[in-house]
Amino acid sequence: MEVILTNDYEEMSKTAAGxxxxxxxxxxxxVIGLATGSTPLGTYKELIRMHxxxxxxxxxxxxxxxxxxxxxxxxxxxxxxYFMWENLFKHININPENVHIPQGLVDxxxxxxxxxxxxxxxxxxxxxxxxxxxxxxxxxxxEPGSSFGxxxxxxxxxxxxxxxxxxxxxxxDEVPHFAITMGVGTILEARKILLIxxxxxxxxxxxxxxxxxxxxQVTASALQLHPHAMVVLEEKAASMLERxxxxxxxxxxxxxxxxxxxx
Ligand code: PGA
Numbered sequence: 001m002e003v004i005l006t007n008d009y010e011e012m013s014k015t016a017a018g019x020x021x022x023x024x025x026x027x028x029x030x031v032i033g034l035a036t037g038s039t040p041l042g043t044y045k046e047l048i049r050m051h052x053x054x055x056x057x058x059x060x061x062x063x064x065x066x067x068x069x070x071x072x073x074x075x076x077x078x079x080x081x082y083f084m085w086e087n088l089f090k091h092i093n094i095n096p097e098n099v100h101i102p103q104g105l106v107d108x109x110x111x112x113x114x115x116x117x118x119x120x121x122x123x124x125x126x127x128x129x130x131x132x133x134x135x136x137x138x139x140x141x142x143e144p145g146s147s148f149g150x151x152x153x154x155x156x157x158x159x160x161x162x163x164x165x166x167x168x169x170x171x172x173d174e175v176p177h178f179a180i181t182m183g184v185g186t187i188l189e190a191r192k193i194l195l196i197x198x199x200x201x202x203x204x205x206x207x208x209x210x211x212x213x214x215x216x217q218v219t220a221s222a223l224q225l226h227p228h229a230m231v232v233l234e235e236k237a238a239s240m241l242e243r244x245x246x247x248x249x250x251x252x253x254x255x256x257x258x259x260x261x262x263x
Pocket of ligand 1: 140
């Protein structure tokens with residue numbers, strides 16, 4: 001796991017957007033996995049800027065979002081469909097046919113989940129998956145206890161997640177209790193993973209998933225099993241890490257090893 005420490009939210013967002021843009025420039029028809037929540041908003045803002053000012057081209061990009069609340073229509077202002085169009089898609093030149101977001105209003109959620117997995121396979125798999133992390137350690141809506149082999153499915157949300165997300169709704173009672181989410185197993189199949197986190201409230205969980213044991217009680221710790229996982233943290237989220245000095249040394253001395261890597 002490559003841990004990249006940044007000074008503030010803006011630097012975290014620009015670093016993450018830079019990694020996504022580099023992937024798209026290298027492979028214009030990349031398949032990118034996207035996330036919702038407050039954490040990636042700055043990353044999306046920077047990608048929009050790069051599209052407008054630097055010509056970053058999304059026309060051949062395919063996207064798959066991680067999750068959606070079960071029961072919310074795509075036009076509901078708290079649905080993740082709505083979030084993605086408002087905060088990213090409507091500002092870039094993505095082909096709407098290449099956008100995939102789980103649907104919250106489906107007659108047969110199980111069949112939908114199978115279809116979603118199939119679509120990811122048909123697209124050739126995900127090249128780069130962006131992730132946030134919940135204060136209970138979840139990635140997507142894989143709450144504590146989710147199997148590392150889990151696939152896209154319906155998941156019941158934890159009380160903590162409902163409390164955390166209540167800030168976006170009128171009150172806690174309005175937060176849906178179920179979601180459709182990619183599984184931990186689905187996420188681990190992405191060729192590269194990029195997790196971002198900011199804020200003091202994420203510090204304990206960042207320490208747990210980066211420096212603690214691999215456990216389904218902190219589903220983000222599954223990233224320790226991935227061959228190419230990058231974690232970009234803002235200072236407060238990184239404040240409890242014990243090996244900060246080591247991560248910073250690597251960042252500052254990367255050039256020393258470059259000559260051995262053939263890059
Ligand atoms: P947040 O949510 O970005 O709003 O903190 C992250 C998550 O639950 O994955």
